[in-house]
Amino acid sequence: MNNNTFQPDRFYRLIVRNLKSIRKYWVQSLLIFAGLPLLFFLINLSNMGIEIDLHSRTSFLNGLVTSLVVVSPFMLFFNYNHPKKGLTEVMLAASVLEKYLVMQLACLLFTPLAIVAIYGGMDSLLAFFFSNTYSGHVIQQIIHNSLNLHQITTILLLQQAILFFNLLFVRRKVVKTGGVFILTMIVTIAAIGITASLFESGSSSDEFNHFNFDFNERGLFTIYADDHPIVIIIQITRIFMLVIVPLALMAGSYFVMKNKRY
Amino acid sequence: MKRMIQIHDLSFKYGNKEVLSNITMNLEAGKIYGLLGENGAGKTTLLKIIGGLQRPYRGKCTVCDEIPFQRTPSFLSRIYYLPEEIDYIQTDYSALQFADLNAPFYPKFDWDKFKKILEEFDLDANKKLRKLSHGQSKKAAISFAVAANVDLLLLDEPSNGLDIPSKTIFRKIMAEYCLETTCTLISTHQVRDLENLIDPIIILDNRAVLMNESLERISEKLCFLLESSVPSGVLYAEPTLGGYLCVSENRNQRESRVNLEALFNATMQHKTVIHNLFKNA
Incomplete structure (x- = not known):
């Protein structure tokens, strides 16, 4: 492919840039998505009469992934076409195809993977150590049943x-x-x-x-x-x-x- | 001199309003061009067309032998456009973080130069840009633009918002930046800030290029003298300390230093005379 259309090295640099430029979301995401299973665990532990079982946790993750993946273009690329704020992006020395593919990757792959990995990871960790109050793994459920x-x-x-x-x-x-x-x-x-x-x-x-x-x-x-x-x-x-x-x-x-x- | 920008018969419209009409000019490497014009003359639009952000509806513009609007990586890595309003810089980051994000896309980016310019501007490179004043953010943006070491630098009102010492530093940096292989185009209203820096001068008016001349040629054709009273036949005169600064045709080949503000005012008041003066030469 023409050097001006697609170049793997430049594409890689663009992916790295994109991941770096959304680092402000990393800490927030980690806190929110890892905090939710922890919250469910604490609710189960508190004996308030509510039990958040595997099915509820899976449905919650399903809804979370769906809604965040759908709105991810707004969250990650809101200013891309802004006549003033978007200039850094448009003037960046990468092809439109590379910029477009990074945009699709971020919305279609990175966003759901990050949510499932953080939420599912914390969920599995809790299920592993406290199987009595917190049973089953949502990642398994998502892969086998929900999609x-x-x-x-x-x-x-x-x-x-x-x-x-x-x-x-x-x-x-x-x-x-x-x-x-x-x-x-x-x-x-x-x-x-x-x-x-x-x-x-x-x-x-x-x-x-x-x-x-x-x-x-x-x-x-x-x-x-x-x-x-x-x-x-x-x-x-x-x-x-x-x-x-x-x-x-x-x-x-x-x-x-x-x-x-x- | 290598031709950097070639514009031929270029016209541009916003809706039905024609902003630029049948413009033809060539810009060469090794020079810092000053782009002057009244508000709405089309200076920013011209910069945007050269930078690939706008597309002319007629005519042709090539930069480094490429069509800007195609925005190819090879083109974009050789130019940098610094707009007047610097909303484009990611304010959540410090100047260093901003450079860390974007520098990998400019093959000739010089980190040492970047840090040196930031130091010269007395700017804290680790401070978040949103915590800096407008002028300080502008300094960070200028530092990045210059350190990118691109072949073509497009600056829209770069001295706006800079304090007096920073304007001096800016002129020094730009003078050092100008090499045989690079071309800089600066659009400005603040001609005094850029005196001794910009040469040649391009004046846009009424959708067209009224003047595109070197200072040497301007001083050959026009005379800028301080007179105690306004002599007859001057093109332009303005009261100043000790008399009147007068702009007149240089019929006696007198040597004088070009005053950019007076040149601009004289050109605006006598468009046809000035145009013919340079056309017939």
């Missing part, structure tokens, strides 16, 4: 949307991004409502009432020949929303970075 393709693709969609709008909007980006999300939800719900009512009028009420669809059971790309038309529409919409839209947002973010004027 599924539907959840991962949904997180990816939301995160890529936030990354894109974080780069697209310069001022009041949180409000504008929220506005776009609300608008998208309204349009989606309206479209689903209209589609459902169209099918309801065309099908027998019995067929429609017994219609059932489980996202987790049905694979993302699975469509059967005898599927109800509404299932086919749902599956096509899922593929569009969870595969095509995130890919388009990824490409869009790169394009915005490449052509941004300051």
Whole structure:
């Protein structure tokens, strides 16, 4: 690859720079994510009548990872496209591709890994030493039970949307991004409502009432020949929303970075 | 002299408002150019175009044989743009930490020079930038920009916010920085701060380049003299201690020292005369 497009050494330097530049988050993250299992342990120990079991701890970690991964572009790269504050980043002697990849790595890999490692590490440590009051390991649970393709693709969609709008909007980006999300939800719900009512009028009420669809059971790309038309529409919409839209947002973010004027 | 910046027929718009129109000029290595102009003349925009932060809608700008807006690593490692407002520096860090983060991307960055300049500015390198005053932060930013040892340094109002001793140090640093291989372009309103430093002078006005001349040529064409009264035919006169500082055409080849502020004012008042004077020469 062209030296001006991608150079491993420069890419490595950029990763190191990125990790160094977010060091202010390290201590905070360590305190918060290691402190939470400790807090749960103390609650279990206090005999207050509440027990925070393995399932609750896992659900908590799941929610934490999901929410922080989704908002990570705002947390880590909020000023990237600011006409004044973002100049250090844009003028840094690395290619747009390298900067973009570091951004994706930080949001998609480093953030969830850091949270799971710190939270899970402390959780395992407590479970190892105090198995009577604190049983099971959340890391094991997360790996074996909690992660599924539907959840991962949904997180990816939301995160890529936030990354894109974080780069697209310069001022009041949180409000504008929220506005776009609300608008998208309204349009989606309206479209689903209209589609459902169209099918309801065309099908027998019995067929429609017994219609059932489980996202987790049905694979993302699975469509059967005898599927109800509404299932086919749902599956096509899922593929569009969870595969095509995130890919388009990824490409869009790169394009915005490449052509941004300051 | 090696040509560093080549601008040909360049035009730029913000929305429908044209800020720069059909600009053509070449800037060479080994010089410190002073970019002068009234507010809104397009000085910062021109610096941003040269630095790759803006894209002209017409014409061409090449810097070190590259198109700035492509923002390639090879281009970015050879230039440094210091904006007027230094919000870009990460204020959570000290000057040393800021350099530690960003210096690896400038192959010729000189740590000894960086520390020496910080010392000259009497700046605590370990103090968080947010705890420093605006002027002190600016000194840190200038120190980094100079220590980066880039081929092209773009400075937008660098002396704004600096105290009087620091302005002297700044001039000294910049004079030392100027090598045969480097080019510096300084946009400023504070021409007195940079007197004896900038040469040639570029004056932007009404979306175009009104003047791009060396001090030697300016003093060949114009005469800057202290007179007890204002003689007839002068282009510009301003009262000063002991009489009037007058700018007139240098018809008798008299030697005089160029006063940048008077030059700028004379140029603004007699644009066509000055333009023709240098064009016909």
